[in-house]
Amino acid sequence: MAIDVAPRHDGEQSHYRICPLCEASCGLEIRTATGPRGPQVVSIRGDEQDPFSAGYLCPKGVALKDLHEDPDRLRQPMRRLPDGRFEPVSWAEAFAEIDRRLPQIRRAFGPDAVALSIGNPASHKIGLFSYFPGLARALGTRNLFSASTLDQMPKQLACGWMYGHWLSVPVPDLPRSDLLIILGANPAVSNGSLWTVPDYRGKAKAMRARGGRIVVIDPRRTETAQAADEHHAIRPGGDVFLLLGMLHTLWEEDLVRPGRLAPHLQGLEQLRTIAADFPPERCAAHAGLPEATIRQLARDLAAAPRAALYGRIGTCTQRFGTLNSWLIDVLNILTGHFDSPGGLMFPKAAAFAANTLGRGGQGKGVTVGRRHSRVSRAPEVMGELPMSCLAEEIETPGDGQIHALISVACNPVLSSPNGARLSRALQGLDFMVSLDPYINETTRHAHLILPPPSPLEDWHYDMVFAQLSWRNHARWSGPVLPVGDGADSPQAEWQTLLRLTAIVNGLGPDADLQSLDDLALRAELQRSAGDRADELFRMIDGQAGPARWLDLALRSGPYGDGFGARPEGLSLAKVRAAPHGIDLGELSPRIPEVLRTPSGRIELAPPALLEELPTVQAALQRPLDSEWLLIGRRETRSNNSWMHNLPVLAKGKERCTLLIHPDDAARASLAAGQTARLSNARGSVLAVVELSEAMRPGVVSLPHGWGHDLAGARLQVAAQQPGVNMNLLLDEDDRDPVSGTSVLSGVPVRVSAVESAQTASH
Numbered sequence: 001m002a003i004d005v006a007p008r009h010d011g012e013q014s015h016y017r018i019c020p021l022c023e024a025s026c027g028l029e030i031r032t033a034t035g036p037r038g039p040q041v042v043s044i045r046g047d048e049q050d051p052f053s054a055g056y057l058c059p060k061g062v063a064l065k066d067l068h069e070d071p072d073r074l075r076q077p078m079r080r081l082p083d084g085r086f087e088p089v090s091w092a093e094a095f096a097e098i099d100r101r102l103p104q105i106r107r108a109f110g111p112d113a114v115a116l117s118i119g120n121p122a123s124h125k126i127g128l129f130s131y132f133p134g135l136a137r138a139l140g141t142r143n144l145f146s147a148s149t150l151d152q153m154p155k156q157l158a159c160g161w162m163y164g165h166w167l168s169v170p171v172p173d174l175p176r177s178d179l180l181i182i183l184g185a186n187p188a189v190s191n192g193s194l195w196t197v198p199d200y201r202g203k204a205k206a207m208r209a210r211g212g213r214i215v216v217i218d219p220r221r222t223e224t225a226q227a228a229d230e231h232h233a234i235r236p237g238g239d240v241f242l243l244l245g246m247l248h249t250l251w252e253e254d255l256v257r258p259g260r261l262a263p264h265l266q267g268l269e270q271l272r273t274i275a276a277d278f279p280p281e282r283c284a285a286h287a288g289l290p291e292a293t294i295r296q297l298a299r300d301l302a303a304a305p306r307a308a309l310y311g312r313i314g315t316c317t318q319r320f321g322t323l324n325s326w327l328i329d330v331l332n333i334l335t336g337h338f339d340s341p342g343g344l345m346f347p348k349a350a351a352f353a354a355n356t357l358g359r360g361g362q363g364k365g366v367t368v369g370r371r372h373s374r375v376s377r378a379p380e381v382m383g384e385l386p387m388s389c390l391a392e393e394i395e396t397p398g399d400g401q402i403h404a405l406i407s408v409a410c411n412p413v414l415s416s417p418n419g420a421r422l423s424r425a426l427q428g429l430d431f432m433v434s435l436d437p438y439i440n441e442t443t444r445h446a447h448l449i450l451p452p453p454s455p456l457e458d459w460h461y462d463m464v465f466a467q468l469s470w471r472n473h474a475r476w477s478g479p480v481l482p483v484g485d486g487a488d489s490p491q492a493e494w495q496t497l498l499r500l501t502a503i504v505n506g507l508g509p510d511a512d513l514q515s516l517d518d519l520a521l522r523a524e525l526q527r528s529a530g531d532r533a534d535e536l537f538r539m540i541d542g543q544a545g546p547a548r549w550l551d552l553a554l555r556s557g558p559y560g561d562g563f564g565a566r567p568e569g570l571s572l573a574k575v576r577a578a579p580h581g582i583d584l585g586e587l588s589p590r591i592p593e594v595l596r597t598p599s600g601r602i603e604l605a606p607p608a609l610l611e612e613l614p615t616v617q618a619a620l621q622r623p624l625d626s627e628w629l630l631i632g633r634r635e636t637r638s639n640n641s642w643m644h645n646l647p648v649l650a651k652g653k654e655r656c657t658l659l660i661h662p663d664d665a666a667r668a669s670l671a672a673g674q675t676a677r678l679s680n681a682r683g684s685v686l687a688v689v690e691l692s693e694a695m696r697p698g699v700v701s702l703p704h705g706w707g708h709d710l711a712g713a714r715l716q717v718a719a720q721q722p723g724v725n726m727n728l729l730l731d732e733d734d735r736d737p738v739s740g741t742s743v744l745s746g747v748p749v750r751v752s753a754v755e756s757a758q759t760a761s762h
């Protein structure tokens, strides 16, 4: 069965495609018609018949057409010339050059000399997500970096320690909840994160209409808070104090009721000891919330019949990010709101979920710190080093120094702290290859850029987000438009990755990808199916590439047909035959089966986290910063750093503005529309002031992912309204040391008015 081939186009046709732009993973109906220039997109709307997203979409979904048609989007490999301009080259030339340069660097300096970095879109692309690990293994480098350490690593680490696998992340069961407390997330705009929940707004509205309550704890009264019952403006970075104060209250007021989970818990008594040290009256000032609020939140959580406390990126990208992620789950567990309807629950994905494989109930757990970064000695977590260590690892001479980089779907010059330093470091590399559709702030440093097909030319199945979904489902997306078949047309990214893997393995630039792919699949079958390997190999559907792995994962997964053992079960063919997807029902309890910890229990008191508590005690002794604290924000028509070039999203008023409370603005003699300077020891940026009563006094907000005025990028639309890069104010050494995740929020800054002669750029 041909998988990578788009359907024929005669007249107007509907296609069903999962939107790959954010975690909500909405099902879209995309209509195409054949015009003089071949098939074109006529309309994009939400697929009403999708059982998972039921017709929802946001403006970014519509922008898939702009992305497809964007003249700046690369369709061919590009090579950087000595003067910094790029010229198109053929795939054959590009790979030949890589074959000439990359293995030579590895021979000269060893495997750590080639670094790999991978960014957010990879988790939305099956071709990248499933073939990237092969390249990482072939390189054998310790220098592996990803956007996880700018984002969710604290959550994955806390879950790894507590439940035994990195992707056993529980999500709120909103449809059956009476109370949802949201800490440091804005799903009304972000559409959810580590919680795949298309149309959060609609679901929240329905929940409140049946008497449920939503409480938001956030330094800004966000769009989510405005549509909630209660908002508490926490001090940035205050979450660990709030959560420990709540833990104290639960024990002090005898509200600990883990219920059914009691026999599955390890370390309960240790929590009681910890809690004793953090009475709410001690925590209040540092949390920036009244003592009574801390106590009330704990009581409300304990009293609600069905409730969930959910925390996201605002709680992760902090000094105590991993402690926060751990405490959030602990509070749910202690109040009986875990693994039960209406609380935090574990999804059960149809494919690729490690927590559905094997016997279950017990496992190896997770390990960290098997290696350390060379310069800062940061421990490896999930096989990765902190993204904020990349620049120093390139710059610092000595054994293990990075000389070359393969960057895949990431833009760390804008997305990580101190991008200016990173930019200089990248420019000094001997060799850099980027897999990316744009010449942007990061890829402008690459010697070669290898572009993907557009999402409309590619097929997809969610490997990651089905494991984080509000409801279980299996959905397939076919390609909507044909990818050109010329030698220089975009090629599937799994092929690009496999070609790079072959080059690293010494097989040269022309290896036969089909036989390499066959070999890898056979090896896996040999491992998992033993004697039946040959038979299963013949049964597997999908020609080559990720489709075959998907068929294998579906059929051997928890709903699978077991290669004939359960004929009614799922297979690739069955999922493909359901254009709107297959509903697999609401979430159901999974403890103990989901656990993979060595003890076979939920580990409530991971030792490495307990070791952090003295640092929290010390922080409580320190006076609070008197400076302004800078936080970020997300905006519906934007997505991290890379969608500002799409006209349908870019139009309208300037969005990279500095939000400031009117009282604060008056204190600093700032008026709306005026330019303010934000500065600290790290740097200084200028931004236009926007007054907002929604800000907690003393806190200002700038969105991230802006600053598109750097020379050499090719983003014509984005350059017209470049905005400023707030990450120039962040310190790359400021991390949660447990997870390696950068502190991206609550950063001290000075704010002052700028003389009118200066313009709003840095």
Ligand SMILES: Nc1nc2c(c(=O)[nH]1)N[C@H]1C(S)=C(S)[C@@H](COP(=O)(O)OP(=O)(O)OC[C@H]3O[C@@H](n4cnc5c(=O)[nH]c(N)nc54)[C@H](O)[C@@H]3O)O[C@H]1N2
Binding pocket: 118, 119, 120, 121, 125, 147, 150, 151, 313, 408, 409, 410, 411, 412, 414, 415, 416, 435, 436, 437, 438, 440, 452, 493, 632, 639, 640, 641, 642, 704, 705, 726, 727, 744
């Ligand atoms: N201050 C501050 N900084 C932040 C955050 C914050 O909240 N505040 N958020 C952080 C978070 S949560 C994240 S996830 C990171 C994101 O960090 P990154 O992943 O580094 O940033 P993105 O802006 O998502 O960049 C994605 C890159 O992938 C490319 N791309 C898009 N589609 C494809 C594709 O199909 N194939 C390939 N090969 N490339 C593609 C884009 O052109 C772009 O270069 O940023 C982080 N940075």
Ligand SMILES: Nc1nc2c(c(=O)[nH]1)N[C@H]1C(S)=C(S)[C@@H](COP(=O)(O)OP(=O)(O)OC[C@H]3O[C@@H](n4cnc5c(=O)[nH]c(N)nc54)[C@H](O)[C@@H]3O)O[C@H]1N2
Binding pocket: 022, 023, 120, 151, 183, 184, 185, 186, 187, 189, 190, 191, 192, 193, 217, 218, 219, 220, 222, 234, 235, 236, 237, 238, 239, 312, 313, 314, 315, 318, 631, 632, 633, 634, 635, 636, 637, 638, 639, 640, 745, 746
């Ligand atoms: N439109 C849009 N959608 C997106 C993205 C985007 O860039 N634009 N990015 C996608 C990505 S990569 C991700 S990871 C998700 C993230 O999804 P969310 O986690 O929902 O991210 P944010 O909208 O940044 O919400 C974080 C909230 O934390 C608050 N906050 C900041 N500091 C603190 C603090 O110290 N404590 C507390 N309690 N709150 C704090 C901020 O004010 C903000 O409202 O969104 C995804 N969806």
Ligand code: SF4
Binding pocket: 019, 020, 021, 022, 023, 024, 025, 026, 056, 057, 058, 059, 060, 061, 062, 191, 198
């Ligand atoms: S919310 Fe918007 S960007 Fe996210 S998946 Fe849905 S349509 Fe795409």
Ligand SMILES: [Mo]
Binding pocket: 120, 151
């Ligand atoms: Mo993210």
